[in-house]
Amino acid sequence: MKACGLIVEYNPFHNGHVYHVEQSKEKTNADIMIAVMSSSFLQRGEPAIIDKFHRTKAALNRGVDLVVELPFAFAVQYADLFARGAILTLSELNVDYVCFGSEAGNIQPFLEGYDHYQNYKSHFTDELHKQLDQGLSFPQASKKAYQTIDLATGEIDLGQPNNILGFSYVKAIKELGSTIQPETIKRTKSGYHDEKIEHEIASATSIRKEIIKDRSITDSAYKALPVETIEHLKEYLNLTSNWHDWELYFPYLQLLVQTKSHQELRQIQGVIEGLEYRLKQTVQEATDFHSWMTLLKTKRYTWTRLQRMFVHLLTNTTKEDLEKYSEMKQAPYTRILGMNQKGREYIQTIKKDMNVPLISNIQELKHPMLVLEEKATDAYYIPHSPKVKQQLKKQELTGPIII
Amino acid sequence: MKACGLIVEYNPFHNGHVYHVEQSKEKTNADIMIAVMSSSFLQRGEPAIIDKFHRTKAALNRGVDLVVELPFAFAVQYADLFARGAILTLSELNVDYVCFGSEAGNIQPFLEGYDHYQNYKSHFTDELHKQLDQGLSFPQASKKAYQTIDLATGEIDLGQPNNILGFSYVKAIKELGSTIQPETIKRTKSGYHDEKIEHEIASATSIRKEIIKDRSITDSAYKALPVETIEHLKEYLNLTSNWHDWELYFPYLQLLVQTKSHQELRQIQGVIEGLEYRLKQTVQEATDFHSWMTLLKTKRYTWTRLQRMFVHLLTNTTKEDLEKYSEMKQAPYTRILGMNQKGREYIQTIKKDMNVPLISNIQELKHPMLVLEEKATDAYYIPHSPKVKQQLKKQELTGPIII
Numbered sequence: 122m123k124a125c126g127l128i129v130e131y132n133p134f135h136n137g138h139v140y141h142v143e144q145s146k147e148k149t150n151a152d153i154m155i156a157v158m159s160s161s162f163l164q165r166g167e168p169a170i171i172d173k174f175h176r177t178k179a180a181l182n183r184g185v186d187l188v189v190e191l192p193f194a195f196a197v198q199y200a201d202l203f204a205r206g207a208i209l210t211l212s213e214l215n216v217d218y219v220c221f222g223s224e225a226g227n228i229q230p231f232l233e234g235y236d237h238y239q240n241y242k243s244h245f246t247d248e249l250h251k252q253l254d255q256g257l258s259f260p261q262a263s264k265k266a267y268q269t270i271d272l273a274t275g276e277i278d279l280g281q282p283n284n285i286l287g288f289s290y291v292k293a294i295k296e297l298g299s300t301i302q303p304e305t306i307k308r309t310k311s312g313y314h315d316e317k318i319e320h321e322i323a324s325a326t327s328i329r330k331e332i333i334k335d336r337s338i339t340d341s342a343y344k345a346l347p348v349e350t351i352e353h354l355k356e357y358l359n360l361t362s363n364w365h366d367w368e369l370y371f372p373y374l375q376l377l378v379q380t381k382s383h384q385e386l387r388q389i390q391g392v393i394e395g396l397e398y399r400l401k402q403t404v405q406e407a408t409d410f411h412s413w414m415t416l417l418k419t420k421r422y423t424w425t426r427l428q429r430m431f432v433h434l435l436t437n438t439t440k441e442d443l444e445k446y447s448e449m450k451q452a453p454y455t456r457i458l459g460m461n462q463k464g465r466e467y468i469q470t471i472k473k474d475m476n477v478p479l480i481s482n483i484q485e486l487k488h489p490m491l492v493l494e495e496k497a498t499d500a501y502y503i504p505h506s507p508k509v510k511q512q513l514k515k516q517e518l519t520g521p522i523i524i
Numbered sequence: 525m526k527a528c529g530l531i532v533e534y535n536p537f538h539n540g541h542v543y544h545v546e547q548s549k550e551k552t553n554a555d556i557m558i559a560v561m562s563s564s565f566l567q568r569g570e571p572a573i574i575d576k577f578h579r580t581k582a583a584l585n586r587g588v589d590l591v592v593e594l595p596f597a598f599a600v601q602y603a604d605l606f607a608r609g610a611i612l613t614l615s616e617l618n619v620d621y622v623c624f625g626s627e628a629g630n631i632q633p634f635l636e637g638y639d640h641y642q643n644y645k646s647h648f649t650d651e652l653h654k655q656l657d658q659g660l661s662f663p664q665a666s667k668k669a670y671q672t673i674d675l676a677t678g679e680i681d682l683g684q685p686n687n688i689l690g691f692s693y694v695k696a697i698k699e700l701g702s703t704i705q706p707e708t709i710k711r712t713k714s715g716y717h718d719e720k721i722e723h724e725i726a727s728a729t730s731i732r733k734e735i736i737k738d739r740s741i742t743d744s745a746y747k748a749l750p751v752e753t754i755e756h757l758k759e760y761l762n763l764t765s766n767w768h769d770w771e772l773y774f775p776y777l778q779l780l781v782q783t784k785s786h787q788e789l790r791q792i793q794g795v796i797e798g799l800e801y802r803l804k805q806t807v808q809e810a811t812d813f814h815s816w817m818t819l820l821k822t823k824r825y826t827w828t829r830l831q832r833m834f835v836h837l838l839t840n841t842t843k844e845d846l847e848k849y850s851e852m853k854q855a856p857y858t859r860i861l862g863m864n865q866k867g868r869e870y871i872q873t874i875k876k877d878m879n880v881p882l883i884s885n886i887q888e889l890k891h892p893m894l895v896l897e898e899k900a901t902d903a904y905y906i907p908h909s910p911k912v913k914q915q916l917k918k919q920e921l922t923g924p925i926i927i
Contacts, residue, residue, distance in 0.1 A: 385840075
């Protein structure tokens with residue numbers, strides 16, 4: 122029985138991973154599809170629009186057989202660390218393939234690119250540091266560095282977002298000495314493969330804004346989104362009266378910046394290079410999250426970087442909390458969020474050979490990474506009413522979702 | 525020209541200081557009335573129902589000539605420290621008298637009581653520590669200790685709240701070697717001297733709860749409160765859509781307890797004797813502030829003590845922030861919140877002899893106590909909309925209120 126791993130976030134508006142289950146299955150000819158899914162906050166530094174449990178249900182409905190959690194400590198990080206966390210998690214589940222979407226759409230240039238990168242690694246690193254010193258952001262600097270070693274043109278353009286992430290997966294597989302075989306399917310920029318859908322969604326972001334503003338599914342959203350997605354969105358809104366969006370967290374972030382000292386802000390992951398001063402200088406002027414971001418943004422402090430920092434501020438995640446995880450060689454545990462019958466059978470088969478604890482709720486194990494996970498969940502749910510918070514939090518303390 | 529100092533909080537429902545301007549003036553025969561007023565949070569550990577600027581206007585309307593700020597670092601503390609801060613502040617203003625309300629209503633037993641206390645101080649201290657070790661709260665333990673040295677019976681019962689505070693004023697005056705002459709007027713338990721009003725307000729607390737719940741002045745509030753008070757309450761509600769009450773801050777406190785580690789909680793002023801564990805254990809269960817308090821309260825963790833701790837948690841005020849102020853011998857500055865023409869003239873007269881900076885907004889001086897003040901203001905305003913916050917915060921950055 123062959124297993125294929127997918128790395129997903131499952132935010133209805135933000136990525137197309139949701140649409141690549143079928144194609145990945147076809148590509149790899151796998152019997153079972155396993156998704157490792159970001160928990161409450163996403164790689165680009167945003168709260169997921171609905172919680173991880175509702176997104177798990179959505180993934181299972183979309184043909185995934187088993188959903189495991191990408192720990193918070195990995196989920197809101199730069200591509201290489203995100204990728205390492207995802208590959209470590211999938212490795213424990215003994216998957217044969219990892220299939221990701223990329224602009225390139227062909228795995229060969231990634232593999233050749235990796236060999237090339239290995240040969241020119243010192244060139245790459247020198248150029249990266251040079252560009253960083255000149256004030257470029259990490260993504261910009263690494264793009265320039267890839268250009269220097271000829272990896273930003275031709276078949277694999279490491280200036281494109283999904284190629285970058287895909288290259289990070291390949292790097293993680295190789296660096297960890299994993300036997301997982303990487304595969305890729307073509308992914309267009311908007312992340313949707315169905316040309317019709319892609320056409321209809323002129324701008325996923327604008328629809329997202331529209332429905333969050335209205336707190337209802339608008340006509341254009343009905344046209345643009347798959348029916349199951351709409352159902353999950355509606356269900357969550359009925360339950361909580363909210364869809365998660367940074368604006369809901371704005372007063373909390375304000376309070377934290379206003380009451381923490383510069384020294385305390387500096388301890389937060391992502392508060393670097395004097396950002397603590399800029400945060401304090403702008404907090405008073407901002408009238409909402411978006412206006413604050415606009416005030417904060419510079420060439421160096423990119424939108425994504427600032428958003429990730431805000432996730433860490435909200436959850437009180439310090440540099441010290443995370444530093445021990447960047448060189449991790451093994452996932453600390455495997456947490457099942459949900460599965461169908463096939464997923465269950467698969468787990469029964471591989472269980473005896475697993476090297477790390479298999480858990481389905483955060484009470485089953487004491488681990489500092491689960492402490493971070495719980496903080497992220499609590500912070501994520503904070504805009505809800507107390508009763509709704511209690512109800513949703515229960516999902517974190519009970520077994521996996523089984524369909 | 526004789527000046528009389530009053531120590532006020534000016535919360536419409538919580539104390540009667542507001543009603544004793546006239547009586548104090550009569551008692552001391554002073555020409556000018558100066559009030560030192562708690563800023564955003566009150567001694568019992570509560571957010572003031574309306575902000576310090578609106579309470580300043582109310583005080584000026586009530587016959588006070590000059591209102592100065594009791595710094596946050598002193599305002600939310602146990603009686604002795606609160607008193608020390610107030611007396612230090614009034615000393616800089618060269619007042620001749622301090623007049624306070626007390627159940628005793630006669631200054632002589634306070635003065636004799638102080639001499640007696642001096643003679644039996646070591647007895648008192650021994651008994652206090654013994655009682656504290658046995659698990660009593662500070663107010664309970666000090667009541668017992670006063671009993672041991674015969675100060676909790678007869679003319680001055682140091683088991684009664686206003687007597688305790690009054691005795692702390694006398695102690696502060698004596699210990700600081702101040703020439704201020706203490707005076708007292710009789711104050712009944714509810715804090716209202718007008719028998720009629722007192723009768724009508726069977727329970728000020730219940731009216732407070734009622735109007736906060738309804739966000740409007742109820743019939744019983746109209747009957748019970750002076751017309752100016754009602755006007756100030758209405759004005760603030762129109763401006764902000766809120767009256768401040770702990771319930772507004774509940775989700776913020778939840779987030780802070782959920783995302784701080786035990787070690788971080790332990791650094792907060794008032795988190796003592798394992799309270800950090802109790803906070804974490806109960807945070808999930810509470811559905812509002814009141815239910816949380818009920819879950820937290822014990823013989824040792826009194827309501828007042830817990831509320832003060834929550835003020836410090838909300839404002840991120842640590843033990844380290846405050847430890848340097850408990851032995852202060854001089855106010856760090858004098859901040860004018862508001863004055864009338866008479867107050868202005870008085871300030872002109874004494875200005876040249878003042879030993880500390882005279883300021884009217886927090887931008888005029890760099891001092892760590894003003895950093896704490898600004899944090900308290902920001903945290904206090906956090907439940908308002910961003911635009912209202914900006915508007916109200918301006919008051920902190922501009923001159924005094926002049927009527």
